[in-house]
Amino acid sequence: MKDKIFIAATNNKNKLREISEILKKIGYTTFSMKDVGIDCHPEETGNSFLENALIKAKAIRKMTDLPIISDDSGISVDYLGGMPGVHTSRYSGENSTDDSNILKLLNALEGVEKPKRTARFISAVVVLMPDGQIITSMGRCEGYIGFEKRGNNGFGYDPIFYLSRNISFAELEDYVKNSISHRARALRKICFKLKKIDRMELLGYDI
Numbered sequence: 001m002k003d004k005i006f007i008a009a010t011n012n013k014n015k016l017r018e019i020s021e022i023l024k025k026i027g028y029t030t031f032s033m034k035d036v037g038i039d040c041h042p043e044e045t046g047n048s049f050l051e052n053a054l055i056k057a058k059a060i061r062k063m064t065d066l067p068i069i070s071d072d073s074g075i076s077v078d079y080l081g082g083m084p085g086v087h088t089s090r091y092s093g094e095n096s097t098d099d100s101n102i103l104k105l106l107n108a109l110e111g112v113e114k115p116k117r118t119a120r121f122i123s124a125v126v127v128l129m130p131d132g133q134i135i136t137s138m139g140r141c142e143g144y145i146g147f148e149k150r151g152n153n154g155f156g157y158d159p160i161f162y163l164s165r166n167i168s169f170a171e172l173e174d175y176v177k178n179s180i181s182h183r184a185r186a187l188r189k190i191c192f193k194l195k196k197i198d199r200m201e202l203l204g205y206d207i
């Protein structure tokens with residue numbers, strides 16, 4: 001793998017920071033779509049996080065030949081049968097904001113006791129190389145939906161997603177979230193696969 005760069009298929013600054021910090025550790029530089037003049041907002045019509053991550057990567061492939069990394073993620077709440085799932089970003093409608101999504105989720109769990117509020121963040125990461133090679137991975141982080149917002153870090157649902165030790169994602173320092181989050185876990189697996197491919201190429205094997 002010659003080009004040690006990626007275009008990240010996201011317009012979310014927080015995700016971009018998380019992705020580039022992890023890829024930096026294995027020598028990759030990550031650029032945003034804006035950095036390379038790409039404006040792309042594909043409709044996420046897939047039935048799974050993986051399908052949606054692929055949809056995003058393939059949409060951007062039409063605009064650049066550079067290596068692409070895309071992530072699709074969301075939250076799955078057991079009491080709601082896995083919802084919001086792939087609808088996480090638009091959970092409270094077309095004009096959803098983080099606050100309106102959080103409010104809707106807290107209302108949906110009104111009166112539900114802590115043991116039944118279990119949930120997990122899920123991330124699917126897809127790498128699409130210029131030669132068409134696709135590398136995928138999944139990551140999860142288990143926790144529960146708290147009763148109130150807490151913390152000022154992070155983004156999205158972080159203030160109401162709590163780890164079992166009763167600390168919300170939004171209360172974690174960046175380096176902690178970036179070690180244990182669903183995206184961190186998926187990205188670590190991607191890094192492992194990329195390093196393996198780099199090593200095989202270095203040894204002269206065509207894989």
Ligand code: IMP
Pocket residue numbers: 012044071072073074075088089090121154155156157158169181183
């Ligand atoms: P996506 O950009 O289509 O992948 O949408 C992801 C949705 O899940 C958005 O509503 C995000 O706010 C939410 N989400 C994904 N990852 C995280 C996270 O690490 N913390 C909080 N919310 C997240």
